[in-house]
Amino acid sequence: MSTQLLNDRDIEFLLYEFLDTERLLSRPRYEDHSREIFDASLRTAKTVAEKYFANHYEKGDQQEPTLVNGQVEMIPETKAAWQEFTKAGFLAAHQDYDEGGMQMPEVLVRVIMAYINAANIGTAAYPFISIGVTNLLRAFGSEQQKSLYLPLIMDGRANGTMALTEPGQGSALGDITTLAEPHADGNYRLFGQKMFISCADHNIADNVIHMVLAKIKDAPVGVKGISLFIVPKFLINDDGRPGARNDVVVAGLNHKMGYRNATNTALNFGEEDGAVGYLVGEAHKGLGYMFQMMNEARIGVALGAAAIAYQGYNCSLEYARQRPQGRLPSCRDPASAQILLIEHADVRRLLLAQKAYSEGALAMCLYASAVFEDQNTAPEEADRERARLLLDLIIPVVKSWPSKYGCVSNDMAIQILGGSGYIREYPVEQMYRDQRLNPIHEGVEAIHGIDLLGRKVSMKDQAGFNIFVEEVTKDLAHATKAGLTDNLVAGLKIALDTLCLTTDALLEQVKADTDKGLANATMYLDMFGRIVAAWIWLKQARLAETRISAGNCGDQDVAFYQGKLQAARYYIEWELPAVQQLAALLDSGNRVTFDMKDDWF
């Protein structure tokens, strides 16, 4: 682990300068809050993260969960972490006071989770998924379901899981086959197998509440026949305590490359009489309910990616500042002292790229969270609608860019440490392994490419896309006014214009032939991602330029803002121009990969 989890100065910048979170204090929901309260929560989060999560980051990797007589056993630190997290009230931090929550703004909750993720991404999976489950229950559960299950999870007596995937279906949820048979008791009995279910057994709490997608007998085929069920590991007695064991068992553990302290299971439902399941909401509407939680879950995965990248950056930065190694190419005196790694230009390149990826990813996730906030609490409905449209559009990018470039970033951290980076005596190799999950779960990259180009861009007459272009254009004007150098502004301007042309061209291609038109959608996702990332960096650069120009910053602040400016320059000058090459491929409807045939491989 790095000696610092994220970078407190950066968090302060992102929350109070970049996103101006204090503006939320004027909204009724937050009128009892203050910056002091926000900061106190963050201090608590940091303490919990440092004391109860970071303490077993390596240990949870080395001693991963095991299955002993059908029960998962884990290192004891996991339970302590879970308990401290729930005790701090973070499971419900975003909920209203009258639901036992702290009524915190979304973005604050995300920063809390960012600290936890940075400390231990494997253990963080337990609270992360449980928060999603409580949100799902709150939104769609009956009053009786809410009163029975929510307190259990919020008190830490049970955790939640999301049981969607099955062995034979992967990304295509329409093909799930888990069956729900109506039972005389008015509930259902479930039969089937789920795969890759995280946190589905453990010894951190007494019970597990599975949220399970299944098909009721004779339901419509495909996604329109999916229902959502609550399936507790132990049925709940009327007093809220665990009762009879339900017919859901861990069939086996999956042994992951990373994220190891998050148990990952194959689950069997109904090996005997059927697992008792309670329908949530209406029959056949389960996938719709899940999808309404999707944006939150996707920002959550991306936030994990940002946090792991940030840790790798911090570790390799500390190493580069301490480790003497070689001399400058110009040095001809072998008797001269070795210089530090950070004095080598290529090491600074690897560090600056990591800064651009990791701080950029965190800023992107928090920006998305602020938009999420606006969709719920902006005073005007027009603003809420605008936020909704914008968020829906950018969510595939917000999920994918941090996940993809998080992997690149953690790869660079290893490279800086060299041989030491490759051995388990240093933590960066674990981060590299942990990070690799993120481009897979919550939708593989290809799915998000198709979602973006095949659905989101054209949705409601491109309303979301148009808002995005307006927002970027507005920021370009602000940036010019703030005195940002022309190559930054022009760089993004050109890329945005290119995006608009390419989008038009692609939508025509999709109209002409859906499969061919969407064939290169992953490349479009990457192109779009680079532009969103560059925009996020331009916003930060503008603020930095303004602060420096004001002339009243201390030396440390000036250095901090210079770093932001330099990272923006790096991203816009080094990484953004690839947009042109991607546009050329996409505009021409390049057929090379589409035309490739099975028997040519």
Next chain:
Amino acid sequence: MSTQLLNDRDIEFLLYEFLDTERLLSRPRYEDHSREIFDASLRTAKTVAEKYFANHYEKGDQQEPTLVNGQVEMIPETKAAWQEFTKAGFLAAHQDYDEGGMQMPEVLVRVIMAYINAANIGTAAYPFISIGVTNLLRAFGSEQQKSLYLPLIMDGRANGTMALTEPGQGSALGDITTLAEPHADGNYRLFGQKMFISCADHNIADNVIHMVLAKIKDAPVGVKGISLFIVPKFLINDDGRPGARNDVVVAGLNHKMGYRNATNTALNFGEEDGAVGYLVGEAHKGLGYMFQMMNEARIGVALGAAAIAYQGYNCSLEYARQRPQGRLPSCRDPASAQILLIEHADVRRLLLAQKAYSEGALAMCLYASAVFEDQNTAPEEADRERARLLLDLIIPVVKSWPSKYGCVSNDMAIQILGGSGYIREYPVEQMYRDQRLNPIHEGVEAIHGIDLLGRKVSMKDQAGFNIFVEEVTKDLAHATKAGLTDNLVAGLKIALDTLCLTTDALLEQVKADTDKGLANATMYLDMFGRIVAAWIWLKQARLAETRISAGNCGDQDVAFYQGKLQAARYYIEWELPAVQQLAALLDSGNRVTFDMKDDWF
């Protein structure tokens, strides 16, 4: 493991079409050989690889070497693999008959190793390094040293190691501190510590012969004061059997992310009276000796990278051909059957990219081996010299491109398998971990960038660079004549012209300011690498086009050649154009990473 190690049809193509290896039969050294003999050796290699190396690929990862009472213990399959490899005579396959070898051409030996690498990269490290040690001894050892140590290694009674790196020095060999004190017996006593030494202890053979870089007391500072010593684990009695234990011990094991069955150690020399060391060649010339082996070692590492990428490609191709998953975007019928993964366009993109990387990397390594062959056995001295200059130039690329894009390739293999790719129940995650070593050992990327731009390109009035340009230009003409479509030929032509201009610009920048001029050398290495890779693909595409046009191929061959053409199109249309963006960065001498300051991070 994939059900096939490499692809026998591709090997046949590379050896006998791409490289026309049979032309070597007219050279005196190979006059007793024939294609049948070559093929029989390859069959043996494949059998040894399949039976004795592939059998413990996963096991060697899961049960890595342990240190028990100062002695390394390993799974027993390792010893069997080592013994079968030596029994087959492969340790000396490239040596002359009168030295106990098979007098095989270099490229054949590389293909033998490619099969072994593809089967088990960790265990392959033992023969790989031992071959290097025998070459070093043959080239620079005294007659007495050769007669004492070579038979030991060639019979498999001892393996060899290369002990260069130390804890405090990393890539900068000039700073090693291991001390060699002259002793009254005419030999030396060594004192110091070496780090990251592979295969330095085990239970596969009775003895270990360390080739150690150290500095004789009062030697010149820096690289000019380094000498090379033989330090056996057990001193050798006159009868060639192990005698007294030498004063070199394993201080500890490094626990790697991958390559785990290759023991990796910290070695202590001289904890007691000093480790007995025998000087090889002259004092202070050790690094020069090592450097003369460097090209071979670097091709060897790249070959390992190519083989791991090839395995990942094979595994993910097999999976994509078997696994049903979802439907085409155009499909509106959820009741229709699932299609295979390979029918999804983005999966074909991931497969085609892997094909371009893995087959391209193998072709690049074998091409370099053929050039290496020519430098030794081409009939005319002018051709030998030409080969020497060309190889010296391209070696940084040949080392780095397969290593870098091997990682990208193995990443894609995981992505195709999705969740299954992330768990240890499937082999692709191990390949991803194994591969990550290759951009680190035998020189990190940055070192090769500086070697290429700072030394190789300008060497001897750019003689090597000019030869490279001539060779590519010649192949462009051939390709046009063969009827290759213009975008392939033009794509590479433009990239080559760009490389020439950028190289001139950079050499001026280096002349003006060495450190600034070399600051972006890693980007130049990537640019150069893309052009070499595109050239290697153009060569293959030309052959494929010629064969197809001849009209006398069977269906399977046509499909094979179409695959080669499509991979060439992919590489030249999708990956080569990035050269323009890199050129823009480099030509302008972009200062962003160079100017970044420590306190701005």
